[in-house]
Amino acid sequence: MVILGPNRYGKAETRVVRVTRHGDAHHIKDLNVSTSLSGDMEEVHLSGDNAAVLATDTQKNTVYAFARKHGIGAIEDFALLLARHFVDSQPTIHHARVAIEEYAWERNAEAGHSFVRSGRETRICVAHYDGTRAWVVSGLTGLVVLNTTNSEFWGYIKDEYTTLPETRDRILATAVDATWRHAVPDPGEAADWDKSYDAARQALLAAFAGTYSLSLQQTLYAMGSRVLADCPGVCEVRLSLPNRHHFLVDLSPFGLDNDGEVYFAADRPYGLIEGTVLREDAPDAGPAWS
Numbered sequence: 647m648v649i650l651g652p653n654r655y656g657k658a659e660t661r662v663v664r665v666t667r668h669g670d671a672h673h674i675k676d677l678n679v680s681t682s683l684s685g686d687m688e689e690v691h692l693s694g695d696n697a698a699v700l701a702t703d704t705q706k707n708t709v710y711a712f713a714r715k716h717g718i719g720a721i722e723d724f725a726l727l728l729a730r731h732f733v734d735s736q737p738t739i740h741h742a743r744v745a746i747e748e749y750a751w752e753r754n755a756e757a758g759h760s761f762v763r764s765g766r767e768t769r770i771c772v773a774h775y776d777g778t779r780a781w782v783v784s785g786l787t788g789l790v791v792l793n794t795t796n797s798e799f800w801g802y803i804k805d806e807y808t809t810l811p812e813t814r815d816r817i818l819a820t821a822v823d824a825t826w827r828h829a830v831p832d833p834g835e836a837a838d839w840d841k842s843y844d845a846a847r848q849a850l851l852a853a854f855a856g857t858y859s860l861s862l863q864q865t866l867y868a869m870g871s872r873v874l875a876d877c878p879g880v881c882e883v884r885l886s887l888p889n890r891h892h893f894l895v896d897l898s899p900f901g902l903d904n905d906g907e908v909y910f911a912a913d914r915p916y917g918l919i920e921g922t923v924l925r926e927d928a929p930d931a932g933p934a935w936s
């Protein structure tokens with residue numbers, strides 16, 4: 647005897663670029679939208695009856711139509727709009743999850759119509775709606791940062807396989823992947839997602855620069871704590887920090903010293919430090935992360 651377990655389906659990675667034209671001053675939003683729905687999907691799996699299915703092609707079309715009809719402001723608002731639409735318009739759909747990545751563009755010179763893709767991190771969000779409640783997670787990926795000092799690593803376990811020398815001064819570098827859960831998940835029109843994003847990003851950067859680090863784990867905790875301190879609406883922060891090792895190159899064969907000047911930036915393997923920092927009284931996460 648087998649039964650159908652949890653399932654969901656949707657259109658992954660719908661790429662949409664929305665241009666808004668104010669005379670000669672144009673604006674662009676460049677998104678990657680993934681929708682994922684669940685609900686009364688027993689029959690489609692068990693017998694192939696598609697009557698309950700909102701086709702993934704329709705989900706993709708909805709993304710494009712909503713971009714035209716409603717425009718695109720903060721990605722959290724667009725994700726919530728889509729998630730609510732799928733559940734509220736279709737009796738067979740009970741949960742909608744919309745994940746969005748936003749690629750940043752900057753103006754190219756003075757021209758109102760010319761843009762250059764920014765080297766900045768990618769902003770992300772996931773909105774989940776169940777017909778009554780909504781959960782929103784915001785975040786970023788690929789925020790690359792580096793400190794040239796104020797980082798040590800020593801005092802760790804030494805066993806028969808340990809070769810790593812202790813260091814009192816090293817480069818600390820990482821590409822921050824961070825996601826943060828909003829405690830008030832469904833603040834509607836009132837939410838200023840852009841302001842909250844800027845505050846969280848600034849908190850991550852300030853904590854990275856300002857922490858005298860004895861380990862990347864300690865820096866992770868400082869970064870998460872700082873987001874919680876600076877963003878009252880956020881109740882939980884998840885961080886994934888690859889340790890981008892920089893090793894001092896031995897230049898002695900060439901008769902040269904190397905007092906923290908020339909490094910080999912290693913690609914892989916890399917340490918991967920991950921953790922969650924949350925308020926003790928954080929409300930239940932529900933399906934926010936799942």
Ligand SMILES: O=c1[nH]c(=O)c2[nH]c(=O)[nH]c2[nH]1
Nearest residue numbers: 799810860861862863889917
């Ligand atoms: O900050 C660090 N944490 C570790 O757990 C670790 N392990 C390692 O080899 N280097 C480092 N650095």
